[in-house]
Structure formats: structure tokens, C-alpha cells
Amino acid sequence: MTQSTTAVETLDTSNHNITPTALPLEVLPKTQKTHRPTTLLSLLRQAVDTQPRHGLLIRKPHVESGFEQLTYERLWDLATANAHTLLHRGVVTPGKPVVLFFEGYWQSVEWYWSVVAAGGIPTVLPPLKGGEKSRNKELDHISRLFDHPYLITTTSSSSPFDNHGGFQVFCTDQINTPSHSVHQYAKKDSRFYDRGNGQENTTCTILFTSGSTGPSKAVKFTHRQLVTSSLLKCSTNRMGANDMFLCWVTFDHSVALCELHLQAMATGSNMVMIPPAEFSQDPLEFWRVLSDSKIAYTFAPNSFLAGATRAYNDARNQQTELPAYNFNSLRVLFCGGEANKTGTLKAAADLLSTHGAPDNAVTAVYGLSETCSALFYNRNGPSYDVKCKYAFASVGVPLPTNVLRIVDSGLRPVRTGAVQLQGSMIFNGYYNDAKATKSCFTSDGWFDTGDLGSLDEQGNLVIIGRSKEVLVLNGQKISSGELEYSIEASDIPGLEAGFTASFSIWSDRTDSEEVVILFNPAGDQIGDTPWLRAIIGQINKAVIEFCKKRPCLVLALPKSELPKSSIGKLSRSKLKAALLAGEFDGFKLSLAANQYGDNFMSSRQKAISHIFEDRLQIPASELSADLPIASLGIDSLGYLRLKSGIEKAFSLAKPLSVPQMLACQTIRDIDSAIDDTSREELVPYAPVKVLRSTGSKTPLIFCPPANGGFLNYMALWPRIPDRKILALYSRGLEWGQQPFRTLEDMLDTYVAGIKDEQPTGPYALIGSCFGGIMAFELAKRLEALGEEVVFCAGMDSVPGFISIVHKATDERHILALILESTGAINRSDIPGFLEKLAPVPVDKIIESVPTFLAPGALEDAGLYQVKLGNWIDVSMSMHLIASDYNASGATSVYDAFYTANPPRDTVVPDAASWRYIYMGEWKNHVVGASNYDVSLDYADMPSNRRADRPLRLHRISGVHEDMTTLVNIESLSRTVNEALLLREEEWSRNKDLYS
Known part of the structure; x- marks a missing residue:
């Protein structure tokens, strides 16, 4: 029978009594002359027996040494040893689910198989998404679903679950099993761990759905299903032990487990595992x-x-x-x-x-x-x-x-x-969800996928749409209903509740589906006004926070265009059809949805918009002369690419300075800045740059890290709402300026600049790394002048800053770090780059750089030889100042934001030392701080002990090198905003109390 005939014959419904368990394993291909695997553990055992030296090649983020190998033999030994521990401690009860939550591949794989070996049901939890409220809602659901289950994780990842209280948390890094015991346990009697054999139809794994139509559902898999899937895939794909697999999907996803890991194991193949962020970036x-x-x-x-x-x-x-x-x-x-x-x-x-x-x-x-x-x-x-x-x-x-x-x-x-x-x-x-199970199976026992399709003439399936109202964005399913609820729950003034609709449309520009939001403004006020633009901006923000994607269109419609059914529902499918048919074009033209001002006034402004498109993939058609650039979600590398593109396109004799570029809040401003570059006079040094000039709350001042600039904060400051935003800028980054040589000179200059821009308090300051030290020192000076500081904070900043940094920092290392931070080279390129640079005299290293890089790499990163020299001079100067720094004195308040692990290239030995010793040192530099302030993160303190704590520690997502990038920016901005607002509320309350 031909392939096409087989497919067409599947239209016959007479086979509706077929069930998964009725299909014999005998129809499957034999992969070995030995017994065919029947359970997951026997699948792993087969890999150990046939290819013990093959396994997983795992690359961890920010690790220079390449791959770390976890062979099938080693995995077997670890899993069976851990199984003994899990059973002994009562964490695993055979046949019962155990929830797993890990951020890295090694631990995810090791403990998945450890639970399998112990006879439990590994239940792999996806990364937690959304704000604290939505995360707690999901955790509530999972806790109820599995009846207060055991959860296996690490100490650094346990905080959400410890705080929640609905899980029995077991941290793997608290286990201290001698290495010789692993081999010992692995050879123990199989009663410790081989509880799946002979029970092919029992549940062996649970994965979660994306939660696209409500709370995540827990998909049950049996041994038979997963083994059958693995053997069928490796047979029909004709994969062998010498074929290499690649996984770059988080381990909770069915693609990672079912399609890649288990198939590779069934063939005895090696598999490379790469963190998703490495490819997305x-x-x-x-x-x-x-x-x-x-x-x-x-x-x-x-x-x-x-x-x-x-x-x-x-x-x-x-x-x-x-x-x-x-x-x-x-x-x-x-x-x-x-x-x-x-x-x-x-x-x-x-x-x-x-x-x-x-x-x-x-x-x-x-x-x-x-x-x-x-x-x-x-x-x-x-x-x-x-x-x-x-x-x-x-x-x-x-x-x-x-x-x-x-x-x-x-x-x-x-x-x-x-x-x-x-x-x-x-x-x-x-x-534990009979209702959901019943709803997705037909009365005669078929699984209804919720998708619509057809068969072509050759019998191939063609998917033509979805019967369920679900958005698929970047491969993730998003519930339209939940997105709409998230928008309306944002309390946007002027948004008429109950008239918000979301759906996706295909974009030829991005080759993917994009989000469309239709809404009704109060009173049907659909005219192009600043009031309506503000609503559109807030809807944009709500959508980005919910699904990490900016909508391609937010369109205001009168209620007459948003009719409801007899039961009060909007028809998304009909609204989508009307949009695609052009029925709403008149409203787009009158609204010009993403337009913040007049159309482009000159050909040069149009040319600038195309640079945005070429360098940042932001369509020129979505831009206008007065659209706030800060609303586009551009990070520091994006600004550098944009700056470089403008300089190239217009052949500027004098490059745009970073302050000039960042002072441009619109494309119209960039147009004017290009004219300014033709002037010969030097722009005088200004220590304070205004990133946002308006806001009703306390202005926030960003303090520069050791590189002297403020590009680190470009993704963060637009997410700090309703505040004037100021940034301090080191002297020496622009032509003709001399860097600071002493801490006193730098602090005097910054205080004078701050007072010029904001004459009186209260003041709020924040910085990352050495910038947090600068915030501390400036806060002390301002308080000594009689001013009030309502907020002083550092991100991965410690009082003993120089004690954690390796002393061997010279011009070559500084240069390498600058090139990495601007995207000119990758982290993995640094050792080779330094080796090439070693024989070059110090006074020749800058002019030699282009010979070691890809053509155009410096220009694409927004760097020129003069600019690069300035940056090295400033960074060296800052390091010299830092090398003599010893923290002394105290401020009235300090908020220390820290990542779970210490920054790379430091002498800090481990995460515990970073958190409790180095971060804990802040208690000596905040008036009224005590050991209790550093014993717990502020979020973990009992509510009755939180009020008016002078020192507060907050754990943030990511690692030091990416904590302020787009990968972690939503979480960071949420934490910073909450801490800042709380300090302001307490300051205001105390001020009223004593006035």
C-alpha cells in the first residue's frame, strides 16, 4: 500500500475502537538483539549496555570550558544512587507524582531519571512566568492538582515555593552523597529503583500544557507510550548511534523529552544541549x-x-x-x-x-x-x-x-x-482532571486536537486553522481570553471593559503570527488625541508584560463595530475576518494607531526610519517622527547598532556621542542631532543626562558602573513609570575630555550636577555593580548636606567591591570586556583574543584591534578607534579609583538587589558566600541595620517584621552579566518598582507622622 493511500484511508472511522494500549509492541522495530525495552528505565539500561560512553554534552550559560559530558553510564549511576536517597527520605512514593523545577539541563535530566528510577512519576514544571500574582495563581493550581506534593529543586530556585507554602520542598544541593556511594547504590538490588518493569501501561511521566485555555493541564504518559514513541521515531527517522542530536528547548517541553532526549537514548546517540538564550540572542x-x-x-x-x-x-x-x-x-x-x-x-x-x-x-x-x-x-x-x-x-x-x-x-x-x-x-x-479529559475525547474515543485540517490529493495533512481561540506566538500557546483579561485587569483609564478582543494574524515581515488588539475607548472617543494614544501605549505595555511580544496593531473601534452575541460574547473570528477584509481600514487611517505625531517631514527622517528597520527589525511603517523611541523596547546593543547605522548611512564626519544619541527621544530628535554633528565646537561635559524629563513621583538617578556609561540601564529605565529619569555620565568618554582621577573629584562633580538638575530632595539613586557603590557614596554626601534620600540601591553591588575583583586587570582585559559588552566579540572569543593581543605593545593595541575582528565588527558595535581609546581610559581610571576604595560610613536606607550566583571572574567561592558574607556586609553601612536584615530576603520576612527595615535584600533573576538585559528585564523592573514605591510610601507616611 502506498503512502498516499494509507493517509486517505485514515478517513475511515471504522477503526474507532483502537486504543493506545491495544497496539502491540511487536509492531515496533527491534533496535537491538537483546530484549526490547518496555519501560523508561529499561530504555536507559539499553543505552548503558550498548553505548555507555555516549550521552549528553551540556553547555551551561557563561561557562568558557565548552561542554560537560553526562554519559548514559554516569546518568544510570547518579539516578540509581539518588533513587535510594529519595526513597530513604520519603520524597518519592512509588506510583506518585513528584514535581521537578530546575533551571539547567544537567539537574533536570539527572533528577528526572532519579525519580523514574525510584518508581515515582517525574512531573516537570515549566519556567515560572508573569508577575507574582499570576505565578502564585499557577502554583495554587499545581499544589491543589497534586495535593501538596513534594517538589525537588535547588536552594537558589526554591524561594517561590518556600514562600507559597503549597509544596514540600526538597533541595538537591542539601544532599551530601560521597562519590564512591554512587557506584555502590547503582549496583544495589533492583528493588530500590526498577519499579516500572512489567507495568508498561502505568503512568511514568507528567508534562504540563502551556495553559493556553486556562490553568495548565497535566498530560499523563505511560511507559508504553514514551517507549513506543521513541522507537518509532528513531526507526522512521533512520537515526543511529553515531548521529548527533541537538536540544535547545527547556527540558519541561515535550520536544525536549519526547522528540529529542528519549529518541537519542533509544538510538544510543550523543545529544548536545544548548541553553535557549544562546541562539535567541x-x-x-x-x-x-x-x-x-x-x-x-x-x-x-x-x-x-x-x-x-x-x-x-x-x-x-x-x-x-x-x-x-x-x-x-x-x-x-x-x-x-x-x-x-x-x-x-x-x-x-x-x-x-x-x-x-x-x-x-x-x-x-x-x-x-x-x-x-x-x-x-x-x-x-x-x-x-x-x-x-x-x-x-x-x-x-x-x-x-x-x-x-x-x-x-x-x-x-x-x-x-x-x-x-x-x-x-x-x-x-x-x-486529576476528568472534566478536561472528557472534553478533548469524542464519544467514540478519538482525541480531538482542536485544530482544523484537510487532506491534499497525495494524502498529506494540511493544517488550516484552529477551532479553539488560542494564539500561537513564537511556538507558545497563549489564551486569547487570558490576554484580554490581563489587559482589562491593568486598570487602564478610558478602556471600556468587556469590549477587548485579541487574535493573531500572519505577518509576512516576521514570518510568524503577530498579536492584534481591538478595544473600545470610553464614550466611543476614537479621534486621534493624546488621551487615546496614552490608552494605546498602556495596552501595548500590558500585552508585552503578558506574552513578551509587542502587538503589531492596537486599534480603537466604536461599539457598533464590536457587536456581541446574545450571550454577551465578542466573535474574535468575525472581527479577524473583518480586519483582514479591510473593513476597519478607515479607523486605522483616522487613528494612525502607532503614530505619535505628524507624518515624516523630510526624506532624511524617512531614511532614519529604514535604519530602524534594517538594524532592529522594527518596520518603518510603524514609526513616525514623534514616536517615543523608549516605547520600542531597544536594549543597549540595539542603541549601539542604531547609532552605527546612522553614522554609516549619513557618512558623519564626527560620530554621534552616546549622550547625544540617548538624548534623542524621537526620530525628529535624531534628525536634529545629525545636523549638530557638523558643528566644530566641542560639546561641554555635562555630568547628568536627562533620559525622561517629566513624572509625578520622585526622580530616579542612575549611577554609572565601572565602564562609566549608562547603556546598562537602557532596557530598565523605560520600565520605571511616572518619574523623571536622570543618568550620571563619566567624564572622558567624549573627545577632548579627561577622565576622573580621584573619587573626590568624581563625587563633587556628580553632586553639583545632581543639585543643578534637582535642587532639593527627596532623592532616589540606583546603580549596578560599582554604580551601586556610587549611589551609596552620593547618598551619604546628600544626607550630609541635610537632604533626604528616600531610596538608595545597588544591583550586584557589595561594600567590599574591590575585594571580589581579580587584580590582574590591564588595558587588554578592559578592551576585551568592552568589545564583549558591545557585541563585537563573544564571551568564548575572549581567551583567543587576549592571546593574539599579548605580544602587541600597549600603545599599539587599539590600532591593532580591527585586524583581529571580522570586517566591520567595530563599526557595527558603534565603536571607532578614538571612541574605543576613550572608553579604555575611562574604564582604567574607574578601576584605579575602585582599587583604593574602602567603604566607610552609613546611609539611612539601602536596597541591595542581587543575583543568585556571584559574578564571573571574581574571587567569591560560592552562592552562599555571595549572599550571606559579601551582600551581608551592607549591615555595617546602613544606620539601624541588624543581622536580621541580612538573614532573610525582604520578600521572605514575615509581614509584621517588614515595616521600615533600613536595609533590604532582594533576589533578582538571571546572572550578573544579563540581569539588566531584555531576557530578565521584566522581572527586574517589577522588583525595582515595588521596592521604590514601598520606600516612597513609608517616607511619606513617616513624614506626615512627624510633621
Whole structure:
């Protein structure tokens, strides 16, 4: 029977009595001459017996030494030893779920298998998202679902669960098992850990859905389903022990576990594991890893693949030297999780085939968590969909022992209808949720995916839409209802409740789905006014906070265009159809939704808008002359790319200074700044830069870190609302200026500048690293002048600053750190760069830099030789000042924000020392502080002991090097805003009390 006939015959519903457990394992391919695995643990045992030296190659963030190997043999030993401990301590009860929460791959994999080995059901919790309220709501749900379960995590990640109280928390780093005991436990009688064998149809793993239609549901998998899935995938994909897999998805996702890890284990293959942020921050790194690691099998969603292909083409068009890629080993790069645009897949396939990959390596797939990830594979490659003129790729036919039917609402076979499935890889139900399970299975036992599809003439499935109102953004499912609720719960003045609708539309520009928000302003006031623009801005912010994506359109409509059904519901599908049909175009024109002023007044302003598009992928069509640049979510590297693009495009004789660039709040301002660069006179040094000139609350002053600038804060300050924002700027960064040589000179200059801009208090200051020390010293001086300081804070700042820094900092190291911070080189490039630079005389290092970098790298990073020299001089000066610094005296208040682990390249030995010794030293420099202030984070203190604490410690997300970047900025800004508002409230209350 041909492939196409098989697919068409799946329209027959007579097989509706097939169940997952009724399909015999005998239909599966034998992978070894030994017994076929029947449980997860026997799958691992098979890998140990056949390929003990193969396993996982794990790269951790910010680690220079490359990969750390966890072989299958080592994994077996660790898992079985840990299983003994878990059973002995009562953490695991065989057959019961145990929740796992880890931020890294090694611990996720180790403890997943440890729970499996102990006979428990590992329940892998995704990263916690949203604000504290939404996180607690999700944790409430999980605690109830599993009845106050054990949760295994690390001490550094345990705070949300300790505070919540709904979990029995077990921290793995509190276990002290001698290394020789691992081997001892691994050889113990199998009764300690091999409780799954012979129970193929029992639940062995639980993964969570994305929560797109309400609270996350817990998907149950049996041993039989996961083993069957793994063996079917490795057989039909023809993978072998010498093929290399690549995983860059968090381990809680079904792609990571079902599609990659277990399939690699079934073949005895090695698998490279890369943290997701490494590719999202640098898409070209994806192609390099595929080539260098000889990857045969991996995953990429459509939106990422589009961006990575665009980055490659942009680099080639700009004549950037690219590595000699070799993709000869690549067999399958599967794309799923969202709609796959044929043009995107074809462009990626062309790139890959140019460097040796087969034409059909790019494989469109279809599946869900409930189907053990991918169930359908398009083996023909994008060329088939191009030939058929499909806008979106077809996804092929299901894997053997699984069947498809397409039916209407009466369960009658149709050519286009609901996609429903049965077979060996389909889950049995959701844990402790009979209602949700019943709702997704039909009366005759088929799983209803909630998607709509059809079969083409060759029997390939084509997904044409979703029956459920769910947005799929960057591969993540987002509930329209929850997004709308989040917007309306933001208490936006002028937003009419109950008339907000959200849906997604396809964007050819981004090759992905984008969010559209329709809303009704109070009184149907849809005219283009500042009042309406303010509402649109706040809706933008609410959407970004909820789903980390800026909507492509926020459109105000009168109520007459937002009709409700008889039961009071808006029809998103009808509104979407009306928008796409152009029925709302008149409102877009009258509103000019994302426009903050007049249209462009000059051709140069239009040219500037295209630089935004080229350098930052922000469409020129969405920009206007007076759109606030701060609303675009640009980080420090983005500003540098923008600055470099402007200087190149207009051939500026004198580069824009960083203060000039950052003083530009609109494109109109940039236009004026270009004219200013033609003037010959020097701009006098000004120690204070105004980033925002208005606000009703206490102004916030950002203090410079050791590099002297304030680019570190470019993602943070726009998220500090309703305040004037000031930034201190070191002398010497611009041409003709001399750096500060003493701390006294620097502090005197800064205090004078602050008083000029804000003559009286109360004052609020914050800085990162050495900037937190500057905030402390300035607060002391201001208080000595009789002023009040309501807020003084540091991020990863400690009083003994210089005691944690290695002394061997010279011009070469400073240069390398500057190049890394601006994106000119990667962290992994630093050792080689320093080695090349070692023989170069100090007075020649700057002019030699371009010879060691890719062509144009300095300019793309916004650096020139003169600018680079200034930056090195300022950084060296700051380090010399810091080397003589010893904290003394005290301020009235201090808030210390810290990351869980110490910064790299310091002498701090571990996380505990960083938190309790180095951060704890602040108690000696805050009036009235005590040991209690540093014994607990402020959030962990009992509510009756929080009031008026002079010293407060707050743990923040990320690591030192990325705490203020876009990856962690939402969490950081939320924590800083809460701390700042609380200090102001207490100051105001105390002022009223004593006045």
C-alpha cells in the first residue's frame, strides 16, 4: 500500500475502537538483539549496555570550558544512587507524582531519571512566568492538582515555593552523597529503583500544557507510550548511534523529552544541549553549532528559523566573513509548534543545501504534548509545498500505529474538518482532571486536537486553522481570553471593559503570527488625541508584560463595530475576518494607531526610519517622527547598532556621542542631532543626562558602573513609570575630555550636577555593580548636606567591591570586556583574543584591534578607534579609583538587589558566600541595620517584621552579566518598582507622622 493511500484511508472511522494500549509492541522495530525495552528505565539500561560512553554534552550559560559530558553510564549511576536517597527520605512514593523545577539541563535530566528510577512519576514544571500574582495563581493550581506534593529543586530556585507554602520542598544541593556511594547504590538490588518493569501501561511521566485555555493541564504518559514513541521515531527517522542530536528547548517541553532526549537514548546517540538564550540572542550561533557539532537531528520553530536565515543572509549581503559551514551530517531539522510558512522553510532549506545538507532536511511536523510531540512528518521537504503552491507547509502522514480522521461536528468523515487522532502515541488523559479529559475525547474515543485540517490529493495533512481561540506566538500557546483579561485587569483609564478582543494574524515581515488588539475607548472617543494614544501605549505595555511580544496593531473601534452575541460574547473570528477584509481600514487611517505625531517631514527622517528597520527589525511603517523611541523596547546593543547605522548611512564626519544619541527621544530628535554633528565646537561635559524629563513621583538617578556609561540601564529605565529619569555620565568618554582621577573629584562633580538638575530632595539613586557603590557614596554626601534620600540601591553591588575583583586587570582585559559588552566579540572569543593581543605593545593595541575582528565588527558595535581609546581610559581610571576604595560610613536606607550566583571572574567561592558574607556586609553601612536584615530576603520576612527595615535584600533573576538585559528585564523592573514605591510610601507616611 502506498503512502498516499494509507493517509486517505485514515478517513475511515471504522477503526474507532483502537486504543493506545491495544497496539502491540511487536509492531515496533527491534533496535537491538537483546530484549526490547518496555519501560523508561529499561530504555536507559539499553543505552548503558550498548553505548555507555555516549550521552549528553551540556553547555551551561557563561561557562568558557565548552561542554560537560553526562554519559548514559554516569546518568544510570547518579539516578540509581539518588533513587535510594529519595526513597530513604520519603520524597518519592512509588506510583506518585513528584514535581521537578530546575533551571539547567544537567539537574533536570539527572533528577528526572532519579525519580523514574525510584518508581515515582517525574512531573516537570515549566519556567515560572508573569508577575507574582499570576505565578502564585499557577502554583495554587499545581499544589491543589497534586495535593501538596513534594517538589525537588535547588536552594537558589526554591524561594517561590518556600514562600507559597503549597509544596514540600526538597533541595538537591542539601544532599551530601560521597562519590564512591554512587557506584555502590547503582549496583544495589533492583528493588530500590526498577519499579516500572512489567507495568508498561502505568503512568511514568507528567508534562504540563502551556495553559493556553486556562490553568495548565497535566498530560499523563505511560511507559508504553514514551517507549513506543521513541522507537518509532528513531526507526522512521533512520537515526543511529553515531548521529548527533541537538536540544535547545527547556527540558519541561515535550520536544525536549519526547522528540529529542528519549529518541537519542533509544538510538544510543550523543545529544548536545544548548541553553535557549544562546541562539535567541545570536541566531548565527545556531548555524555554527549545527556545523561544528555535526548535528544530524534538531528542532527550530518557524519564527526562529526565519530570523536565523535572515541573519545569515544579512551577514552575507554585508560581506561579513562567515564560517565555512558543513551541514553534511544533518538529516532532520524539524519545524513545528506554530504555522510553518513554505517560503521560510524553503529559504532555510536552500541555505542548508548550499552547505551540504540534503534537500529534504527541513521537515514540517505536526503534533502536541498529548501526542508525544511530533506525530506527522513531511518527508518531502519544502519543495513539495512549493510545487503545490501552498502558503503554509503540509505536515505529511502519521507515524505507524497511529491513525487520523477528519470529521465534521457530527463525527462524519469530511475532506476539511476537525483533526482527530487515535493510536499508540496518544495520551490517555490529564492527571486529576476528568472534566478536561472528557472534553478533548469524542464519544467514540478519538482525541480531538482542536485544530482544523484537510487532506491534499497525495494524502498529506494540511493544517488550516484552529477551532479553539488560542494564539500561537513564537511556538507558545497563549489564551486569547487570558490576554484580554490581563489587559482589562491593568486598570487602564478610558478602556471600556468587556469590549477587548485579541487574535493573531500572519505577518509576512516576521514570518510568524503577530498579536492584534481591538478595544473600545470610553464614550466611543476614537479621534486621534493624546488621551487615546496614552490608552494605546498602556495596552501595548500590558500585552508585552503578558506574552513578551509587542502587538503589531492596537486599534480603537466604536461599539457598533464590536457587536456581541446574545450571550454577551465578542466573535474574535468575525472581527479577524473583518480586519483582514479591510473593513476597519478607515479607523486605522483616522487613528494612525502607532503614530505619535505628524507624518515624516523630510526624506532624511524617512531614511532614519529604514535604519530602524534594517538594524532592529522594527518596520518603518510603524514609526513616525514623534514616536517615543523608549516605547520600542531597544536594549543597549540595539542603541549601539542604531547609532552605527546612522553614522554609516549619513557618512558623519564626527560620530554621534552616546549622550547625544540617548538624548534623542524621537526620530525628529535624531534628525536634529545629525545636523549638530557638523558643528566644530566641542560639546561641554555635562555630568547628568536627562533620559525622561517629566513624572509625578520622585526622580530616579542612575549611577554609572565601572565602564562609566549608562547603556546598562537602557532596557530598565523605560520600565520605571511616572518619574523623571536622570543618568550620571563619566567624564572622558567624549573627545577632548579627561577622565576622573580621584573619587573626590568624581563625587563633587556628580553632586553639583545632581543639585543643578534637582535642587532639593527627596532623592532616589540606583546603580549596578560599582554604580551601586556610587549611589551609596552620593547618598551619604546628600544626607550630609541635610537632604533626604528616600531610596538608595545597588544591583550586584557589595561594600567590599574591590575585594571580589581579580587584580590582574590591564588595558587588554578592559578592551576585551568592552568589545564583549558591545557585541563585537563573544564571551568564548575572549581567551583567543587576549592571546593574539599579548605580544602587541600597549600603545599599539587599539590600532591593532580591527585586524583581529571580522570586517566591520567595530563599526557595527558603534565603536571607532578614538571612541574605543576613550572608553579604555575611562574604564582604567574607574578601576584605579575602585582599587583604593574602602567603604566607610552609613546611609539611612539601602536596597541591595542581587543575583543568585556571584559574578564571573571574581574571587567569591560560592552562592552562599555571595549572599550571606559579601551582600551581608551592607549591615555595617546602613544606620539601624541588624543581622536580621541580612538573614532573610525582604520578600521572605514575615509581614509584621517588614515595616521600615533600613536595609533590604532582594533576589533578582538571571546572572550578573544579563540581569539588566531584555531576557530578565521584566522581572527586574517589577522588583525595582515595588521596592521604590514601598520606600516612597513609608517616607511619606513617616513624614506626615512627624510633621
